[in-house]
Amino acid sequence: MMLDPVYLIVSLVALAISGLATMGVKSAFAKYSQIPNRRGLTGAEAARLMLQRAGLTGIAIDPVKGWLSDHYSPSEKTIRLSPEVYNGRSIAAVSVACHEAGHALQHQRQYAPLALRSLSVPLASVGGGLGPIMCMIGIMMDAGEHAAAGTDVGLWLVKAGLLLFGSVAAFQLITLPVEFNASSRAKAAMAGDGILIGPDEASGADVMLRAAAMTYVAALVTTLLMLLYWAYRAGLLGGRRRR
Ligand SMILES: [Zn+2]
Secondary structure, eight states, X not given: OTTOHHHHHHHXXXXXXXXXXXXXXXXXXXXXXXXXXXXXXXHHHHHHHHHHHTTOOSOEEEEOOSTTOOEEETTTTEEEEXXXXXXXXXXXXXXXXXXXXXXXXXXXXXXXXXXXXXXXXXXXXXXXXHHHHHHHHHHHHHHHHHHHTOOSHHHHHHHHHHHHHHHHHHHHHHHHHHXXXXXXXXXXXXXXXXXXXXXXXXXXXXXXXXXXXXXXXXXXXXXXXXXXXXXXXXXXXXXXXXX
């Protein structure tokens, strides 16, 4: 089972998909972090401006260590920006910072998918760890049960594992509208509030934000691939004749 060639292929495809997405965001950031924005705003200044124009007060904007570790914390009402974004005066810095401000806006406007995503975090973090282990144990038990013509505990365990692991896919699915929407809010604000000037700056921001969004799409696709694999291994897709 550990040397299952199908598992190897699925893993390699998943690795390639997430690798490509990471390369995409790295190269977009490398390119657009070298291009200064015409207004000379730092990421932190741009995010602050976007929040002010939206009438949003009481949001902290703090620097945080790490490469592209930028995020918004709803519980702390804080936007955290990586050093290159916080201090950077590039198109990339402003785009990423305004994307995070977009999340703060979603929070304040009670954007439903954001709330749903926050709710699904605990289940997904348990499911991501426990789901695959349950599938693996269940499949091994199932094989033993077939040999001994026993009960269906193994298969039951696989199904429960798939359900748990499926919560990760559900979380990643609900993440997509949240991320795309934060980027649309950022783009609208960057153009409308005059943060970026001219179509070339806008299209740079487009490329940057699209590349970032692709990492979330890739995460969902790789989870779905693994889900399909476990379902196939358990014979739930007709990949293995049962009974
Ligand atoms: Zn985001």
